[in-house]
Amino acid sequence: MSDIKPAIAVASLDKHYGPIHAVRKISFTVNHGEVLGFLGPNGAGKSTTMKMIAGFLSPDGGTVTVNGHDVVEDPVGVKASIGYLPEGAPAYGEMTVQRFLQFIAEIRGFKSQARDVRIAEIIRTINLESVRDQTIETLSKGYRRRVGLAQALLHDPDVLIMDEPTDGLDPNQKHEVRTLIRNMASDKAIIISTHILEEVDAVCTRAIIIAAGEILFDGTPEELRARSDRRDIDDAFRRITTNQTAGYA
């Protein structure tokens, strides 16, 4: 993968839900080695954008390219190179963690021997040993989220898209997930969405603020901080998002 070509290129991406204009012609790129934090009020279009990049929703206009694959022309190519954690980390509740990961590995094309090795490895990395034979529906929220992470990371994708990966986790678990993301950051292109602004400082190399379907800010956490007189990220976020969209105040 050359560094010149962006891992993810989003151009004039547009999406309506009936009368609601959810995403308004947004464009941005993410390179390998970048961790992009996707911020914005609820209903800003973060999840919709991520769903379109991951190929779950089709855009009304614009293009998404992941590692050179166009998401409309070659959806399977895009999906093969992405690891995606949907919002709420959905998983098949009646399956055990082990079986669920086996299913994912099968779809991701791992052969029997390599599959078992890789599953054992990911279970260790994500700390799922103690629940590997439990059905997913019996797990706590934190463990479920981790199963979702394991699923997204299983094939060691070089593009990772995670919708609120730390939502519902306790402080220790949040710390673990952030450490995990930081450790992977050097060679992957990562997008995470979050409501927790301190996460931007903790893991992101870049932040995009999106509200009412438009990009209001795109820059480093430092630049974001500079938008506030008090050099405070929360304050900067409020300034940017309440200026233009009074409805979200």
Place this chain on the structure above:
Amino acid sequence: MRNIKAIMKRELHGYFSTPVAYVFIVIFLFMTGIFTFYVGSFYERNQADLEPFFNFHPWLYLFLLPAIAMRLWSEERKTGTIELLMTLPVTVADAVVGKFLAAWIFSAIALALTFPIWITVNYLGEPDNAVILSAYIGSLLMAGGFLAIGSCVSALTRSQVIAFVIGAAICFLFVLSGFPMVLNLFQAWAPQALIDVIASFSFLTHFSSISKGVIDLRDLVYFVVLILFWLYATVVVIDIKKGG
């Protein structure tokens, strides 16, 4: 192919790790028993064949199979796992076919478990086993038709109840389309050719000839085309829903 197999396996495993499979199979076997022996007067007829057994299959399938099919897609939508499934590197067709095959194999297992009745009739007399085999094949094909219709309806809604009711209603039309109560609706205004076409859609007509041992290529083609058509419709529905 690999994806279809993986999805099918997962789905089948899903049936058997919840009570759904066992409840379905027990009820199915129980009902076929009641229909065959009490309603169908299996013994009183004094004939070594399984006609009373197979005659009731369309009616049993009518409300049992939409119950299997209703969960195929509605449940995925409801629990959000559809987002997981459709962001894995599989095509929509892979997923539709994999899920359908799982439901079909499951109904084949339930059907195969009716074998004691086949043993019974062979013990009591000398039935024409070729006819019985033909009827089993016909029943399985008909089950595939019901499930394919149910799969498409299930893709339309996140509510399993709605999927069940609408699925059963459409299946009912297909079962009855050769009967006067459906044809009369069209008789007044439609040309005879259209009425013939509608009448030829009937599950009953196609099934009854196969179940009597007459394997006509047209009946086989009918069910295969029907299944393919509804599976294709399922793919289309899922693609449209993807557009939001």
